[in-house]
Amino acid sequence: MASTSRKRSHAEMEWNSLITCSVCLEEIENPKALHCLHSFCLKCLKRVQHPPGRFICPLCKEQMPLPPAGVEGFRDNFFINQLRDRKAIFRIGEVIQPCTSCSVTDQQVTARCVDCNGFLCQQCVGLHNTIAPLKVHTVFTLDELRSGTVDMSKVMKEECCQKHKDQVLRWYCKTCGIPICRDCTVIEHTRPEHDYVTIESAAEGQLAEIKNLVADCEGISKNVNAAITEVNKVKVRLDVRLTKASKQLKCAKRKAKAAYLKALQENVKTTTDQLNTIKTERYEKIENEKTDLQHKKSKLSNALEMANLVMNSGSTYDVASNYSTLCQTLTQLKDIQPAGINHSLSEVKFTLSQMGSAESVNLGTVLSRCANPKDRNGKWVLQKEIGKEGHGKIKHGNGVAVDPNSSDILITDFGDKNIKVFDSDGKYTRVLQGNFETLHDVAVSSDGFWFITDQSSYVKVLSPDGTYLRQFPAISPDGKSSDSEGSYLYGITIDSDGNLLIGSLNSYISKHRQDGTHISTVNRNIFPKFIGITSQGRIVCTGMSNTNAQIMDHMGNLLHTINKPEDAKSWCPCGVCCSDDGIIYVSNFGGIGDQGGIYSFTEDGEYLGCVTTDVTYAEGIALIDNDRLVVVQGGFPAKIFSYMM
Numbered sequence: 050m051a052s053t054s055r056k057r058s059h060a061e062m063e064w065n066s067l068i069t070c071s072v073c074l075e076e077i078e079n080p081k082a083l084h085c086l087h088s089f090c091l092k093c094l095k096r097v098q099h100p101p102g103r104f105i106c107p108l109c110k111e112q113m114p115l116p117p118a119g120v121e122g123f124r125d126n127f128f129i130n131q132l133r134d135r136k137a138i139f140r141i142g143e144v145i146q147p148c149t150s151c152s153v154t155d156q157q158v159t160a161r162c163v164d165c166n167g168f169l170c171q172q173c174v175g176l177h178n179t180i181a182p183l184k185v186h187t188v189f190t191l192d193e194l195r196s197g198t199v200d201m202s203k204v205m206k207e208e209c210c211q212k213h214k215d216q217v218l219r220w221y222c223k224t225c226g227i228p229i230c231r232d233c234t235v236i237e238h239t240r241p242e243h244d245y246v247t248i249e250s251a252a253e254g255q256l257a258e259i260k261n262l263v264a265d266c267e268g269i270s271k272n273v274n275a276a277i278t279e280v281n282k283v284k285v286r287l288d289v290r291l292t293k294a295s296k297q298l299k300c301a302k303r304k305a306k307a308a309y310l311k312a313l314q315e316n317v318k319t320t321t322d323q324l325n326t327i328k329t330e331r332y333e334k335i336e337n338e339k340t341d342l343q344h345k346k347s348k349l350s351n352a353l354e355m356a357n358l359v360m361n362s363g364s365t366y367d368v369a370s371n372y373s374t375l376c377q378t379l380t381q382l383k384d385i386q387p388a389g390i391n392h393s394l395s396e397v398k399f400t401l402s403q404m405g406s407a408e409s410v411n412l413g414t415v416l417s418r419c420a421n422p423k424d425r426n427g428k429w430v431l432q433k434e435i436g437k438e439g440h441g442k443i444k445h446g447n448g449v450a451v452d453p454n455s456s457d458i459l460i461t462d463f464g465d466k467n468i469k470v471f472d473s474d475g476k477y478t479r480v481l482q483g484n485f486e487t488l489h490d491v492a493v494s495s496d497g498f499w500f501i502t503d504q505s506s507y508v509k510v511l512s513p514d515g516t517y518l519r520q521f522p523a524i525s526p527d528g529k530s531s532d533s534e535g536s537y538l539y540g541i542t543i544d545s546d547g548n549l550l551i552g553s554l555n556s557y558i559s560k561h562r563q564d565g566t567h568i569s570t571v572n573r574n575i576f577p578k579f580i581g582i583t584s585q586g587r588i589v590c591t592g593m594s595n596t597n598a599q600i601m602d603h604m605g606n607l608l609h610t611i612n613k614p615e616d617a618k619s620w621c622p623c624g625v626c627c628s629d630d631g632i633i634y635v636s637n638f639g640g641i642g643d644q645g646g647i648y649s650f651t652e653d654g655e656y657l658g659c660v661t662t663d664v665t666y667a668e669g670i671a672l673i674d675n676d677r678l679v680v681v682q683g684g685f686p687a688k689i690f691s692y693m694m
Contacts, residue, residue, distance in 0.1 A: 067358065068132050071108045072097070080129035081120065084113040085348070086355045086378055088129050094120040109347055124374075127208050128359070128367045148173055161194060163187040208366050218366055221251035226373045228366060252368035256360060259372070262379035263356050269385045270349040273342055276387035280339045286395035287335070291328055294399035298324070324397070331394050338390055345385055352378045392585040393652075398629050398675070429647075429660045429678065429690040433475050436460065437686040441469050441477025446681035448490030448541075448579070448669040449624075454497060458671070458679055460687055461488040461501070468501070473673055475689050481515045490579065490669065492541045492549065494563060500549055502541050506532040508551060508565075521565030523551045526572050531559075540580040540590060552577025552590060558605065571605025579669060581625035581633065583652045589633055591622040598622040598635055600654050609654030611635060616659055618643040624670035624681070627652075634660065636667035636680060647680060647690075661690060 070077045072093035079091035087108045097107055097120075104115045116122025146158045149167025156170035162177065164186040169177065177183040193199050209230070210216045216230035224243040238245055302317050356379060359371050435458070436443030444464030451458055456473035466488060468481040487504040494500070497513030507520040522530040523538055531538060531553055540552035548568060549561045556576045560568040575592030582588060583600075587608065591598045597620070598611035611633070613620035619640035626634050631652050639645030646662035647670065666683035673679060676692040 067355070068129055076133060077126075077129050080126040081123040082126040082129075082374070083111075083123060084374065084378075085109055085111040086351055086374060088126045091121065094123070109344070109351070111348075124370075125211075128363060128371065131364075131367070132358075132362075150176075158191070160188050160190045163189070208370075219248055220245045221248045221369050223251070228369045248369050249365050252365040252372075255372040255376075256368050259356055259360060259368070259375055259379065262376060262383055263353060263360070265383035266349055266353055266379050269383055269387075270346065270353065273346050273349060273385065273387045276390065277339065277342045277346065279392075280335060280342060280390045283390050283392055283395045284335050284339075287328075287331055287397065290395060290397050291324065294324060294397055295321075297399045320399070324399075327397055331397075334394055335390075342387055345382075345387065348378075349382055349385070352382055393631060396584050396629055396631070427693055430693050431661075431663055432677065432689045432691045434686040434688050435471050435475040435679075436462075436469060436477070439477065440480065441471065443469060443681075443686055445684050446668065446687055447488060447683075448502075449671045449679055449681045449687070450491045450493050451671045451673050451679070452493045452497065453495050456673055458673070458687075459491050459493060459499070460681055461491050461503075461669075463488040463503075464684075468499075475679075481511070483509070483511070483515075483517060485509070489539050490541045492543050494543060494547065498563065500541055500543075500563075502538040502551065504537045504539065506530075506536060506538065508538060508541065508549070508561075510563075510565075519565065521561070523553050523557075523559035523561070524567045524570055525553070525555060525559070526557055526570045531555075540577045542580045542582055544582045545586060550580050550582070550588065552580050558588065558590065571601070573599070573601075573605065575599065579624050581627045583627045583633060584629055584631055585652055587652060589625050589627065589635075591625055591635065596622075598625065600633070600652070611650055611654050612656075614648050614656050614659065617646065617648065619645075621645070623668050626670050626672050626678075628672055628675050630675070632657065634670055634672070634678060636664070636670045638666055638668065638683070647678070664688065 067088070068076050070090045070093055071087070072089055075090075077088060077090050080088045081091050081094055082088045083104070083106050085106050087106055089107065097105075099105055099115065102115055103112055104120065105112050146168055148156055148158055148170040149165065150169055150173040156172060158168045159171050160169045160174050161167070162169055169188065174188060177186055177188055189199055208218050208228075210218055210233060213230050213232040216232050218228040218230050220229045220231070220234055221227070222229050222233070222238045222243050222245045224245075225238065228248055229238050229245060234245060298317065298320055302313060352375070355371070356375050359367050359375065363371070435441070436446065443460060443462050445462060446460050447463050448461040449458065457478070458471040458473070458475070460469050460471070462469055466485050467483070468488065468491060469477065470479045470481065471477050485501070485503040489502045489504050491502075492500045499511040499513075499515075501509040501511065503509065507522055509520050510518045512518055522532040523536070524530055525534060525536070534555065537554040538551055539554065542550050544550060547563060549563060551559045551561065553559060554576050556573050557570055558573060558577055558580065559570045562568060573590065575590070575596045577590035578592055580588065580590045586603055588601050588603065588605070589598060589611075590601075597613070599607055600609040600611065601607050611622065617637055619637070621638040621640060622635045623638040624636035628634070633650045633652060634647060635650065636647050637645040644662070644665045645667045646664060647660040647667060649657040649660055651657060660678065664680055664682055665685045667680050668683050669681040671679050673689070678690045678692075679687060680690065681687045
């Protein structure tokens, strides 16, 4: 009983959406199928307004040619009528279903006759068993039909030709692509002009083709769903950052002195208008992308639902009559390639400025990632050197990271085998000693945990107070751990989801959660000495010697190569970091007769310009609040550069 109930529930859920007219919200009467595979009542289609010679689907809004005979010329969907009868089999007992034979409403319907194509009460079932012409009819009890043991496609009466009403459609004209009857083969579809086969043999091949198209489109449907998920993520991140920027603006407003109030309010309005303009423009772009994807998803879902029902529940006639439309629609849909959402749409930030005079209050600047990085007008100037002397002297620095909470600067000093910590202004605060080998790079999580590579086979994990917690290896593409293959680890960074990306000497990048759990690994043709993550989630890595830096997607597919700038004497890219407004900064270690420099590029690898050549053998670099750049120099003090408008 439970099994029958489940089958009934499953069948009704599958059929309800197809047999319900989306215009009148009732079961479809005289169903007509449009080219988009949606079906409606004929009477409802007659009420729909449409342009001359065209018809617009009331549900998905797809336009199509209007048949010469009007909406009545659209294909009859006999499959819908059969689904209504199948649903009725399960609903008898809940609603009154008169006997098709005697039309007596107070007699309980108990069976269905295949030959009569109707429901029978117990008295009429008895007549079928006693009257000679009726004894040859095939009769199934409702219990047999509900049990799922009967092939439902054999229960429904074969469809008759619309032109020759007494002839069953048992042939398929391959030339015209429609089911035909015996009379059709000798009148309108004669050989050799027309090639026809039995409807069973035609449906067999058509069903296989539909299955192949369904398999292709199901994969595309998954891609579209994934793309919609990405769109939603971008919308959420945009809302969070818009909220954060608005809160920062309000905070700055509260801190302003009374003398600045009038100018302050004007500046607040201007800046708020900027944020609202960005919000309006971005929302429109995101919603347009989402609407387009939802439209594609709707078309895919509708086509797949119809195709699966025809495959799983349809008769040979159903397969044949739906074949042309299904194949045409599925062929178009299987080529859908959902374009990836531009993640930079979620990038917006408010940066504070120093208070000016009462006439020129300026709380800060709205930085929109969608702005062209080339439009930045300003220059980088040396603010100060750090680690030059005393306890904080850097013997030989390598990697650098900035704590996202405190903006403290962490520099790995492999000469002293320790990590030196400076505040955001470059003042030395403390040193972290540990059981390190040759220190290389460091990354800091949003909750203050330190992740360190020291050219050993393990990532070392330290708590915010510097206490050693654990270590874990990277994982190669073939599943080997870096300790088992003797691979040294170099570059390390943290992406926007809080996951670690770790570069191995064996030319791969291993992705892990912060507890060390392995997520994935991508192969590279250079070993990642330093790694950066752009605002769009792209991976940027540099190698050793004179190899170019590379920009790749999260799967490790190479997107762009950062080549040697024309104004650089030599090219040995080393450190890398990325700003919120879409700029990639790469340090150039230099070569013989060239002490290197720092250069900027777009996220597509396009060269923007030279930041500075006032460096000596630049290695790791990091940004402080997006407008200050700290650079580690091999064997020399580190430097902080500030961006000045």
